[in-house]
Amino acid sequence: MSSSRLPERDPLAPYRARLTGLAYRMLGSRGDADDVVQDAWLRFAAVDDVRNPEAFLVTVVTRLCLDRLKSARAQREVYVGAWLPEPVFDEALSAEAATELADDLSFALMLALDALTPLERAAFLLHDVFDRPFAEVARTLERSEAACRQLAARARRSVRDNRPVPAEPPEGHARLLTAFCKAAASGDVSALANLLREDATAITDGGGRKLAALKPIKGAEKIVRFIIGIAGKNAGSEVRIEPMMVNGSAGALIFLDGEVDHTLSMAIDGETGRIAAIYIVRNPDKLRHAPRRS
CATH class of the missing domain: 3.10.450.50 (Nuclear Transport Factor 2; Chain: A,)
Incomplete structure (x- = not known):
């Protein structure tokens, strides 16, 4: 591991809020989101010559979340009663993007996201919330751009149907x-x-x-x-x-x-x-x- 990758300050500081925000929106758990971001950092630190650290980390976080969602859905089948996401308090988890949903962490949105398939959820979050171009979404999800556009479009319709609109100020x-x-x-x-x-x-x-x-x-x-x-x-x-x-x-x-x-x-x-x-x-x-x- 290169020592240049380990500055004294938090090496993920420029990306941590966005990465944690993405993982939380994917998983509905702050604890799991923190674990995923830490795992992503360890993978990043083990690789040399990453030209675009943020794109690399977003890809790794997304794929780790997709893996976790497989086991999470199995656990959900035996969950007692109704499920809600883990609440977060005064957290800086904004997507830091100029999108309508960049700052939306509401339970209404989180439940709408939970109704999506994992790939729909990832495509929608990456493009509609975090403002990533479909070319990058396609590389992250290892799907064609056309397929990712369809995933995001289906997710967009579902989210629109499952959220109270317009919201109260x-x-x-x-x-x-x-x-x-x-x-x-x-x-x-x-x-x-x-x-x-x-x-x-x-x-x-x-x-x-x-x-x-x-x-x-x-x-x-x-x-x-x-x-x-x-x-x-x-x-x-x-x-x-x-x-x-x-x-x-x-x-x-x-x-x-x-x-x-x-x-x-x-x-x-x-x-x-x-x-x-x-x-x-x-x-x-x-x-x-x-x-x-x-």
Whole structure:
């Protein structure tokens, strides 16, 4: 290994945010994303005369993620209950590109990505999010440019169909989140119902480790009953709601008796100004990187 490849400072500093952002969007796990980026660096450090380090690293990260997705899909078949990505907090994982989705880390997008095939996901992310030309995408995926264009086009249609559009502006998003938390804490059924779109969905991920709904809860009325039920079960606990950015949008970290219990985030329908989806992550394995202040 050449010593010139190992400067004192982080050798991946110019690329780390983009590489980690790509791996996280591919895998839905910050821990796995970090592992993939580290593996990519080790492979890069073992190769001499890399003319374009960023292109090399993007290719390696993408292929490592594709390999991991094969085993991840097998694990998903035995996953207990609904699956949500691991939440990230105040992370610099922007694609650093002039694309519509460059800064989008929302659960709505992550779930839309999860519905794609691995190759569709990779082609879409590389081209539509990270702004890589199709010639480079083709080399990375070892497919023809025409095939990669088709993969990205199918993915684009699927993502468009599975995301609430248009999104609510950040200030409106934060306002609705605050109103939701206040109504839930007070048990105000009417206020909760008025905040939700009639066809809203709530997804809770306990991973078999914590109590959660095994399937998505559909419809405002059922969601209200669920939220009120949770509030009732926590009546004897000290509940603290810590507002913070979750996956790039206003969200909250909920503490019970001083311990992290779950994250709360949501998708807002900008046309109606109501909540289209609620995402609650309780699986402790996915909260390892959550801030621990309470």
